[in-house]
Amino acid sequence: MSLPPDKPLSLEKQFRFQWEPAQQCHVLLYPEGLIRLPGSAGEIIQRIDGNASLNGIIAALEQAYPGAELRQDVIDFLENAHDKGWIRVV
Amino acid sequence: MTKDGSALSESRSGPLWVNAELTYRCPLHCVFCYNPLDYTSTFGKELSTDEWLKTLREARELGAVQLGLSGGEPLLRDDVEILIAEASKMGYYVNLITSGIGLTEERIAAFKEGGLDQIQLSFQDSTKELNDFLSSTRTFELKLKIARLIKQYGYPMVLNVVLHKLNIDHIEQILEMAEAMEADHVELANSQYYAWAFKNREHLMPTREQLQRAEAITMRFRERLGKKMKLYFVVPDYYADRPKACMNGWGAVFLNIAPDGLALPCHEARMLPGLEFPNVREHDVDWIWNQSPGFTAYRGDGWMKEPCRSCDEKHKDFGGCRCQAYMLTGDATNADPVCSKSSHHHLIVEQVERAQHSLISAEETRPLLFYRDDKNARQFADEEKSCSEH
Numbered sequence: 226m227s228l229p230p231d232k233p234l235s236l237e238k239q240f241r242f243q244w245e246p247a248q249q250c251h252v253l254l255y256p257e258g259l260i261r262l263p264g265s266a267g268e269i270i271q272r273i274d275g276n277a278s279l280n281g282i283i284a285a286l287e288q289a290y291p292g293a294e295l296r297q298d299v300i301d302f303l304e305n306a307h308d309k310g311w312i313r314v315v
Numbered sequence: 316m317t318k319d320g321s322a323l324s325e326s327r328s329g330p331l332w333v334n335a336e337l338t339y340r341c342p343l344h345c346v347f348c349y350n351p352l353d354y355t356s357t358f359g360k361e362l363s364t365d366e367w368l369k370t371l372r373e374a375r376e377l378g379a380v381q382l383g384l385s386g387g388e389p390l391l392r393d394d395v396e397i398l399i400a401e402a403s404k405m406g407y408y409v410n411l412i413t414s415g416i417g418l419t420e421e422r423i424a425a426f427k428e429g430g431l432d433q434i435q436l437s438f439q440d441s442t443k444e445l446n447d448f449l450s451s452t453r454t455f456e457l458k459l460k461i462a463r464l465i466k467q468y469g470y471p472m473v474l475n476v477v478l479h480k481l482n483i484d485h486i487e488q489i490l491e492m493a494e495a496m497e498a499d500h501v502e503l504a505n506s507q508y509y510a511w512a513f514k515n516r517e518h519l520m521p522t523r524e525q526l527q528r529a530e531a532i533t534m535r536f537r538e539r540l541g542k543k544m545k546l547y548f549v550v551p552d553y554y555a556d557r558p559k560a561c562m563n564g565w566g567a568v569f570l571n572i573a574p575d576g577l578a579l580p581c582h583e584a585r586m587l588p589g590l591e592f593p594n595v596r597e598h599d600v601d602w603i604w605n606q607s608p609g610f611t612a613y614r615g616d617g618w619m620k621e622p623c624r625s626c627d628e629k630h631k632d633f634g635g636c637r638c639q640a641y642m643l644t645g646d647a648t649n650a651d652p653v654c655s656k657s658s659h660h661h662l663i664v665e666q667v668e669r670a671q672h673s674l675i676s677a678e679e680t681r682p683l684l685f686y687r688d689d690k691n692a693r694q695f696a697d698e699e700k701s702c703s704e705h
Contacts (some may be wrong), residue, residue, distance in 0.1 A: 238471070239471060247377060254380055255408070257410065
């Protein structure tokens with residue numbers, strides 16, 4: 226399912242995002258489970274705060290990584306995250 | 316050393332999931348309980364608040380992220396508030412597994428404040444009172460009240476119902492109740508045959524027909540309610556021919572801490588003979604997980620015999636459950652007899668066959684059941700003691 230480009234995105238209720246020192250990677254925690262978010266996956270989810278939209282997140286990442294061709298990758302990743310029920314449109 | 320083993324030893328390894336059995340005290344007497352038969356032996360030896368916090372801190376340092384607070388009935392401890400708040404600060408995702416008895420608004424508010432992430436409410440079916448429960452407005456009202464409280468504090472309503480021969484035919488009423496409680500997730504899990512449930516196995520195993528009917532009814536509710544109420548149905552593993560991947564492997568992700576501080580790779584391992592399990596009072600979690608003989612015994616696949624050793628599914632199911640292998644074959648290193656490749660598989664087949672021909676009614680069964688209570692537990696403890704003395 227495609228995500229609206231300008232609506233705020235938020236983590237789904239019951240999901241918690243945090244840095245795991247033991248695994249040296251970001252994770253999403255939810256009841257009885259854990260999703261590892263290595264590298265860019267963690268960078269993307271980190272920017273979901275209930276305010277930023279898809280376009281906003283892409284802009285922020287483009288600013289952090291100038292010159293990187295990341296628009297389509299971010300869209301694909303977040304659409305997949307939405308399909309899996311990790312995030313929702315506010 | 317295997318390739319897997321050397322990869323493991325390079326990085327510091329630890330559990331991901333800690334199950335803290337805070338107490339084996341419980342107001343319920345469920346005949347399918349998986350607490351040890353001699354659970355009263357932990358009375359008077361329960362870990363203190365500080366001992367729990369030390370243990371949780373050590374496990375967290377090794378990378379544990381999920382914490383279950385269970386029992387017995389964990390709410391019988393008055394330090395649950397402290398444990399939740401401290402564990403949450405440490406970075407655990409904290410799950411409370413409770414019958415709901417003792418859950419007041421004051422306590423749930425404190426849990427929320429402390430950062431509790433999830434509440435799992437078990438259906439209070441102690442079998443003796445089952446019919447009363449299903450028909451009693453008073454208990455039903457109480458249950459609805461607790462469910463509303465859980466929702467009011469922003470938690471999803473997660474309901475756990477243990478199914479067995481004596482209640483499985485009430486599945487429609489159970490699901491109607493779940494719907495009235497506006498449950499978000501309902502786990503309908505048939506009892507697994509360990510501890511008290513193993514003692515009562517004969518009377519708890521449903522027939523094939525009962526299972527099929529219950530599954531069909533569950534399907535009907537699932538189709539009607541869709542995402543509104545998610546339903547999970549778990550059949551007893553005796554009805555399968557592939558063993559379950561018990562605990563995702565021995566000492567792989569799961570650390571169970573009993574009320575007396577005994578550290579175990581699963582809820583049931585205490586019963587296995589010849590293995591000495593460490594206590595968190597005497598050892599730190601790093602040593603317990605990475606060095607103790609109890610945790611390394613069946614880790615990986617070095618311990619396996621045939622048919623597991625040469626089986627191409629050995630990394631999928633890890634040979635099934637060590638405790639079930641021990642209970643049914645007398646040797647924990649045998650394949651779980653649920654596996655059709657096991658030379659003991661006939662034990663499962665025969666037990667399932669026996670379940671199809673039980674002629675006695677629920678009313679006649681009730682007096683034959685072993686209820687999980689302190690008197691019976693003390694009796695088991697005494698029997699064990701006199702066995703080891705002789």
